[in-house]
Amino acid sequence: MLPKGLKSSYHRYKTDTQSFTSWLVATASSCGVVIGSDIVNNEGTPTISLHNYTVLVDAVVENGIALPKVLESVLERAISIRKRCARFFQSKKPEDEISNKGHWHFIAVMEDALNRLKPSDEEDSRTGSGKDVNDDSYSQLSNRFALLALDESWKEKPERKAAGKKSKKKNKENTNLNDKLESIARYDIEEEYDEYRSLAFFMAFCLFVDLNDLRDSIKDTWTEYKEGTLDAMTAAVTTNATLIVGRNLIDITQSLIRPSDFEGADSLPTTIFSFICLLSDRDHTFRRRPHDLFNLENYPMADWTFATTTILMKSYIAVVDPQSCPFYRKGNWGAVDPSKPYDERSIEEKFDNDREAIVDFLFECAFLLQTAEVLVIDEVTKALRDFNRTKKITMYHSFSSQVLLDIGNILADKKTAPYDDLRMTALRAKKNLTSFLELNSKVPLPTWPAANTAAVQKILRFIDLELTNDPAIPLKQESSPPGFSHTEFHLYKQNPIFTGLVMYDLSLRVQELGIAVTNNWVAVFPTLCLYNLLNNSPSIQAVTWSDFDEFLKVHDEKSFFVGGMPKDLEGSFEKLQFSLDLSPTALAKPGRSKRATNSTKGIRVINATTVLGAAFNTALKSERRDALSLVVMEELLESLELQPEMIPELVESPRGNTASQALKRKKKKRKTLTSLQLLKVLQSNLALEERKLEFNYIGLHGRCFEFLGKLRDRLHDKLVKYYGPQYIEAECQLPYVIYYVMKDALMSASASKSMGLQSDAMSSPMLIQAADLMREYTRAKSAIACRELMVFSKTYKANSTGSSKRKRGKATHWTAIKEILDSKPLVLAQEGQI
Template structure:
């Protein structure tokens, strides 16, 4: 994921690194010895993240291939264990620089020589922080305000990871945590020094040493100043711009700017990083539950809820992978051990004493009255660790694990899950996961071989298809779990999200499946209707090979109407001798939503190609514009076409008209010729014929040449409608191309999207003030989480808010049926041609339009005759067309066409057909 997307976990890592780096750099620059620091056996970047070796980078690229995912994960672990050797080999390529710094060996006096390497990274243990702080104060080193802000934030972030377990936290709540008290100690030293502008004379004799603790007064004052009772919304990562601390002052002794320092990650520090990750995860969980609740009450559609949720899971993957690489090895690569340590720390913090146990108790053995343990179990997802651990035990290669219905009880979707006691809620979760596990297990196998591949599975080579279900993050991770039989933290989180969505939607969870089937059915109906309305022979504008692609897409759509994947899953089990009914699709609306999004993206791409190939929508838009400004008589009203208004809104008038909206019939003619692909010379001639205006130079040069040749076609050819959405391109590669490709973002795209959303919101507010239906639009375009700073950084929650708002706004672009609109325009143009056919046959001949694929040219003929007749009347008869004393010179052809448009829209009632369909 992009570096400007910042989670609390990443913010915690960065701030801790910057604090340790400044303290160490300031100390070394003022004579402190490097002897207290050890050299790291890994290389790090400027933000304290471990740099990947060349092999690690290569393996990261391979992760895009699902079939090698399990092997690559093992490879990544091996690379971590051998990172020291790999790093040393990399560093042999560059020269090493060594030198000597003179300084105190312990900060209290006495000098010793310390040899250092400027291309090495040094680890700063946390117990050195107070010692360094006192050392800097003793030497009257300036402590910048930015450092105090960074220090305060580091304490806040640590405390916030624990605050959800306490209703009214105070200083004593956190005194047991070394990772908080050591920073509080540093803050006390610096605060007293800054207050007196000198080193504190009343500081305790042991302050700055390993076992030092701040006084009660210091603790009380510090926590009062830090306002720990503040809400997360005020101190969330979306409101935390990066703090840049000035370089430390002091006499430089050697090339210290080249030295690198990172905090040494002891176990307690790693645990608090885990808690920071869990804070991110639970914040995302809360947002996802709110998202699906908005879907439940109809505020957003299925695609918006599904794609936003899927993206949220992608964003969590980056932090998770960092944990697997940097934290889990410190706990013997044992996830239950790691969660057990975190559990014990939280229990100690809450109860004031440690809980000694041989392994974690089963969640079924906990009492609902034991609020401490149940709260920690919920927070760390320990019940899911145990549920998935039991599932991994029944996975046998080559065999399908089948759950016997009712073994653990009956799942009841009508329950109020969020108010159920702990044991009842997790019993329901166990049943839900058990009934679904077989479905996910089989889902991973569909599409891997040509024989059972779906029509929608893209071919990678002659024998292999990628699994389209891997566009869904949960399906992808469940596949890894079914292959490796290893419970990862990520699969626990993903399963929790699956449970959350089911608990939120309750008995209405099957709406996702209904929407998928209905959406596919509607697309099939429109595609088949083409054959009844379009001309029999369309080869002049639509190549037969294109029609084969349409047939393949119809087959793909039909597989979702008939639920062929579901049949395939059930048949696989029946062949094994079991009676089985899959419930996956009706219980996983997110999977249905991302599959529907994939179909909509493909349909939109195909529909725009069809509409542009025939040119019917563009031609109708040009005719409507001319009708509105030049085809209406005084006693008549201009025709209104709501569906065409949507087209103009989605693509912009510059896109539809090749420039500004035409103001008169002359502008309409030139605009039409430009969009139809006529050359500049033809457009210029059409603009100046029957006028006294001087010809431009390029036309005058052609007129002066005896053997002049004019190419009627422009080099760029006819223009068409293009998609201007910002959100869709971010997802196209993943959802239409390679299912296992990641979603990529860039800052410019997000900033542009934010600007567009704010512009639409302001427009909606103006519309609401005018008394129309703007209130609904204002809610639709509202960004729920705004950044309150200008730094180029988004928190996960802020990004999800932008994506949700953008997807909700651009749903129209994806859902608008351009093929149906094309057929609507085709019917209109036929009526327009029929009304004007006798006239043009008499003037031009019966071949003025050779076949029905050329129907859009009827608009060009009407505009040409309307413009030329008006100019002729002005030039020959002296009739003024504009200005004072102007006379009515409306073309009868255009007036008749206007009446046809008005009557067609009124008779067929299709003028708002697509808009009405999207409102359903």
């Protein structure tokens, strides 16, 4: 089921009409007019027939009671959706004229009530000229409905930065409506449709409206990806969640529609499509070309009702052999030019394109039934794999396959771009993880868990077995005729949703290991302490290490600097001891012969600040069942509400979409957030987390460890002189070098002070040499992680300010990749061989 607060258009319509009808009955009753009802609907709610509305409206109008403004908007919305449905099912056949008029009867009654009851511009919406405002029965009733919480996303306008006093007061009042409405008897409208336009058809229409709204949202998402303002992971996760919303909407609607409502129909899409063709008086049997499956003049309506994918899947069932593993030979229905924009193609070209794409993917899903389970599976692949197993078409099969077609048509000749992103992400992960294993083998860390090493090796095996070479090719060649050509990584290239989810899963696992490396090896924290100290000293020339500046943006300084960022040597040394798990008593008894002693308080660690990523990672590990479910999504957004500090600044995208207002509305009206608003909030927060997810912890750790080794070599003689040859016992203790550097500076300053001399603690020779070395080191390696983000992170690139930065980022794209990836895989990637 949909999470609490997410309602379909039909459910919203029912709520709207019930609210208005209940107010009308209760208000007329307070005026002395009571109309009983012996008829109840399926939910047990009493109903009022349309012909009684006139009596009730007359009583309310005669007593000078105006419709509350909020209920006026509610009724307008209910009329609007019914008008859309009436136009949709408007018959062009002369013999249906009486039926058409009957269908508009409800709308006429509701519009008449609205026009007569709504207040004039001069009147207040809760009072009338002919009713005493002090009348308890009226004022009590009016107050209940004046607090109606209204979801007005259908006519939404941007919120002002500073709301007026009236707006704030109204929002405060609206929060208490649901409790007040419980004391009023609920009434519904008695539907009076004719047999061809029953309530079931209206429910179906509302479902199609909702599903096509979801389709439009998905199209916008992938358009942003194509334009380079959104990454494939965000687009895929958002799309997958949107599909789950659609699946729930379908389940809800189909639970309300009785089988007898569409007796003899094998599917809802083709039934509604055929019915519309009949109303339009078009020849449903006409075919322009012999291989067309229906009259393509009706293609736009077939697309809107999901009849296209339904008909295509039916044709697939008719030819597929359940005893074999079929493969599709491309170009079977003629060549399709992917470079031509989808909207500019003829109807025949669109249909041929859609037919080839859907049948090709259905064959791929049929092959998946013969192979092992994939690590992560998206909603489309799961649905169409199920279809191949059962050979039964459901509404969800039609919807999900249409979404896949939409994405392919949006991306067109860039359809394989998400796979290219995944490939580069895999190469980057392989380089970083391999270099870490090499370092770990040369400089083993006793406290590094063996399970973490196994996790690294598991990722590398996955990359080698699944992403470097396509393991399905040999299996496909065994099952296909000689000479049949198979496309490598066909599933990844045909389904961007699946590709984006695999990329997201891989990035989450690499991030998790990167944070584990940072916490266990403790090379980053001491180097950061030194970097911060040098840049807070007026007597030392500043050092620029851009990767650390970005690290501080990814992780709040409070994560590892208890009490805030230190500003002097004493504070830096104290924070350093926490990061190295050292006893703070070392400061109390300074002495050059004293060696550091371990504390039992535990080191400072960092956690992932990608709230959504961390929760999805946990879900993915839970047997990977319904891992990206809508329930998880709602819980995550609730946690973001409860922890405002975890909500980053929401920036407006180039397409003008922002989720900040939606999130603010959810805080005020927890029960009125629409599914599209919730999905937009999810997308915005996923996009904002992307630059954090793409940050290379392992690479930064490696550079910090390299710097520490160079610092040890430069200061070795002095370290031996002051602390003995065993100042560190193993290579993995290199971070202690910074401890000795700071300790030496403190002792030098203390000694000078005891002799009455003026001395700057930052003038310590060891500290100055450390500053000189860091300055030398960062000339070449200050911004490697940032250059990686320019290549891999869409949000990092989009948030880079200034045209010069954007030009530089574009010009250094391949240069940056050369620094990130090994040369051989890079050449193969450029040539499209991997």
